[in-house]
Amino acid sequence: MASSLIRSKSDNPKGFVVPFRRQEPGTQPDYFYPAYRATRLRAPSQPLIFLPHTLSEVTGPVFGDSDIRRHDQDLTLQHAGEPLGERIIVRGRVVDGDGHPVTNSLIEIWQANAAGRYAHAKDDHPAPLDPNFTGTGRTLTDNDGFYSFVTIKPGAYPWRNHDNAWRPAHIHFSLFGPAFVTRLITQMYFPGDPLFAYDPILQSIPDERARQRLVSKFDLETTKPEWALGYRFDIVLRGRESTPFER
Amino acid sequence: MDLTPTPSQTVGPYLHLGLTDTRSKSLVAGDGAKGERVQLTFRVLDGEGAPVPDAMIELWHADSEGNYAHHDADADGAAFRGFGRLATGEDGSCTFETIKPGRVPGPGETVQAPHINVSVLGRGILKRLSTRVYFAGEPANAADPVLALVPENRSTTLLARPDSTRPGNWIFDVRLRGEGETVFFDV
Numbered sequence: 001m002a003s004s005l006i007r008s009k010s011d012n013p014k015g016f017v018v019p020f021r022r023q024e025p026g027t028q029p030d031y032f033y034p035a036y037r038a039t040r041l042r043a044p045s046q047p048l049i050f051l052p053h054t055l056s057e058v059t060g061p062v063f064g065d066s067d068i069r070r071h072d073q074d075l076t077l078q079h080a081g082e083p084l085g086e087r088i089i090v091r092g093r094v095v096d097g098d099g100h101p102v103t104n105s106l107i108e109i110w111q112a113n114a115a116g117r118y119a120h121a122k123d124d125h126p127a128p129l130d131p132n133f134t135g136t137g138r139t140l141t142d143n144d145g146f147y148s149f150v151t152i153k154p155g156a157y158p159w160r161n162h163d164n165a166w167r168p169a170h171i172h173f174s175l176f177g178p179a180f181v182t183r184l185i186t187q188m189y190f191p192g193d194p195l196f197a198y199d200p201i202l203q204s205i206p207d208e209r210a211r212q213r214l215v216s217k218f219d220l221e222t223t224k225p226e227w228a229l230g231y232r233f234d235i236v237l238r239g240r241e242s243t244p245f246e247r
Numbered sequence: 248m249d250l251t252p253t254p255s256q257t258v259g260p261y262l263h264l265g266l267t268d269t270r271s272k273s274l275v276a277g278d279g280a281k282g283e284r285v286q287l288t289f290r291v292l293d294g295e296g297a298p299v300p301d302a303m304i305e306l307w308h309a310d311s312e313g314n315y316a317h318h319d320a321d322a323d324g325a326a327f328r329g330f331g332r333l334a335t336g337e338d339g340s341c342t343f344e345t346i347k348p349g350r351v352p353g354p355g356e357t358v359q360a361p362h363i364n365v366s367v368l369g370r371g372i373l374k375r376l377s378t379r380v381y382f383a384g385e386p387a388n389a390a391d392p393v394l395a396l397v398p399e400n401r402s403t404t405l406l407a408r409p410d411s412t413r414p415g416n417w418i419f420d421v422r423l424r425g426e427g428e429t430v431f432f433d434v
Contacts, residue, residue, distance in 0.1 A: 022433075028254050029373035036257075038371025041294035042423045048433035049396055051377075055315060055351050056364050057434050060307060061330035064319035097250050110265025120261040122301075136265050172258070172265055180307050180364050181434045183375055187256040204373050205254045213253055235253045 019053035020181045020238045021097055026207040035200035037161050053181065060179040063106040063140070072138040075111075075151040083133035085114025085152035087228040090188070090216065094145045094175065097239025101145025102182075108174040109137040109149060116155030116169075125157050150228065156195060168195035168202065177237040188233045189215045255374035260301050262368065267303060267334040275306055275345035279326030282311025282346030286416045287380065287407060290340045291367065294424035298339025302369030304421075306331040306343060308362070313349035335369075347382065353392040360387035360394065367421055367431075377434045380419050383408050397430050404429045 031043035051057065071077040076087060094102040112118045112135060115127035119134050133152065141147045154169045170187040177183065189202065196202055196211075205211045213236075222230025258266070276282070287306075291299040308329055309315050316329035333341035345363075353359040363380040381388055383406040388394055394402055404427060410416035422429045 023252060027251050029256070031373060031376075033373060036371070036373070038257075039373060040371075041297075042299070042369065042371035043373075044376065044428055044431050045294075045424050046401075046428050046430075048431050051393060051396070051432040051434050052354055053434070054353050054359065054393070056307070056309070056359070056362070056379075059315040059317040061328070062317060062319045064322045066319070066322050095248075095250070097252060099248065099250055108265050108270070110261065118261045118264060120264050122260060134264070136268075138270075172256075172262075174258075174266060180366075180377075183305075183366060184253060185255060185258045185368060185375060186253055187259075201256060201373070209249070210251065210254050213249070213251070214256070234248070236250055238252050239250070 017053055017055060017058045018240050020058065020179060020240055023238070027205070027210040029204035030206070033200060033204040035162075036204055057181045058179045060176060060182065063176065064104070065140070067106060068138055068140060073149055075133065075135065075137050075149065077150075078134055079132040081132040083113065083130050083152050085130075085133075087150070088153050089148060089150055089222050089224065089228050089230045090171065090233055091146065091148035091219070091222045091230060092233040092235060094141050094147065094177075094235045094237065096177070096237050100239070101141070101143075102177055102237055103141055103143050103145055105141045105178070106176050107139050107141065107147050109151075109171050111135045111151065111154040111171040112157055114152050114155050116157030127155070127157070148222075153190070156193075161200065166195055166198070168193040168199050173235070175235060175237065182237045184235070184237060186235075187214060190231065191215055191218055257370060257373050258303060258368040260370045262301070262303050263334050267332065271333050272328070272331045273333055273341075273343055275308070275328055275331035275343050276310075277326035277328075280310065280346050282349070284415055285345050285347050286342055286413075287345060287363070288340055288342040288410075288416065288418050289335070289421055290338075290418065291335050291369070291421045292339060292423065296426070298335070298337070299369060299423070300335055300337045300339055302335045302339070302367060302372070304333055304335065304341055305366040305368070306345070307364040308345070308348040309351050311346055311349045313351045315351075350387060357390070357392040358387070360385055360391035362391070362393070367423075372423075376423070377432045378421065378429055379405055379432070380407050381405050382417065401430050
């Protein structure tokens with residue numbers, strides 16, 4: 001795959017690129033989803049303009065070891081003491097739309113503490129802050145596309161979208177992948193959360209199977225005896241149009 | 248395994264915690280980078296024209312010769328990174344330090360006008376919005392293959408305008424919805 005990457009103009013004077021595949025209808029949220037109130041003034045009203053991919057879209061920033069600090073991967077080790085809550089391991093594999101691993105690629109996460117409070121000045125939910133938990137993590141995928149974080153299970157929390165609105169417990173994920181167009185920001189949920197049906201952010205994705213892809217699975221293989229439950233969360237980034245090995 | 252791409256979700260109101268508190272990058276091109284210095288200010292406005300204080304802007308653009316830094320620029324010690332990201336402040340704005348990009352090849356034999364690829368993320372934005380910044384008054388705009396796809400009456404929304412009081416400063420409004428709505432691309 002790497003050989004098909006076009007890195008710069010000098011490799012590629014005519015601007016030939018292998019474009020990335022487009023998303024299938026229903027598998028991504030719409031911009032305008034009135035049940036999620038903030039979209040009413042922030043979703044574009046005009047249709048998007050289809051942009052054929054150029055070098056600008058198929059290249060993207062590259063990150064490396066210098067972007068990762070000590071304990072970025074273990075959110076329970078970032079302070080003097082251990083955070084309160086249920087210690088968990090979140091592990092998964094990042095692949096592209098052809099199943100190829102996305103390697104050495106930056107993943108950033110952030111989340112609320114076990115009580116459902118973010119260590120953020122604008123979060124005024126009256127739940128306790130935890131002096132031993134910031135809720136920020138960062139890592140690179142390995143050579144097979146795998147990543148893992150050690151953290152604590154975040155709590156559900158109220159928000160003011162509608163009467164008695166609560167977000168299901170979730171961890172925010174940010175990924176870059178190999179190109180400007182593979183950028184993905186999403187949220188990972190936990191299996192069996194009773195709040196799914198009431199959450200307009202998750203329900204903004206039309207297709208039920210697509211919504212299920214954001215729900216991690218309990219994973220006994222990732223679970224460490226006498227220490228922490230494991231959850232598996234695999235992520236698929238967009239793949240390229242057919243390669244020479246395909247039709 | 249199902250290989251349909253994972254769905255997007257909003258970055259939410261607490262994006263700063265994970266993405267910009269300690270990891271913002273306002274410096275897209277350092278002092279050592281070749282090219283015309285540019286200070287580029289974004290203002291993000293909602294459907295009522297109110298500033299959006301919890302959005303995030305990411306930039307990706309070519310160097311002054313039209314090459315993308317598609318490598319680990321920090322590790323290489325390169326002055327030019329080509330990538331930047333900032334959260335908007337209470338006034339909906341944020342400012343990047345960079346250089347004016349060079350021209351990048353387009354489809355066929357075309358050459359694109361200098362442009363900056365932009366992602367707009369924020370609370371209430373369920374998936375990344377993608378747009379481009381072009382520079383007002385740039386002669387190459389007239390033959391740009393992407394600007395040519397945009398209806399004429401909306402293409403001005405993609406032009407940064409120079410700040411007449413401060414040379415080297417440019418301003419780009421991101422109007423998310425309604426009157427003067429910025430052109431967003433399906434990438």
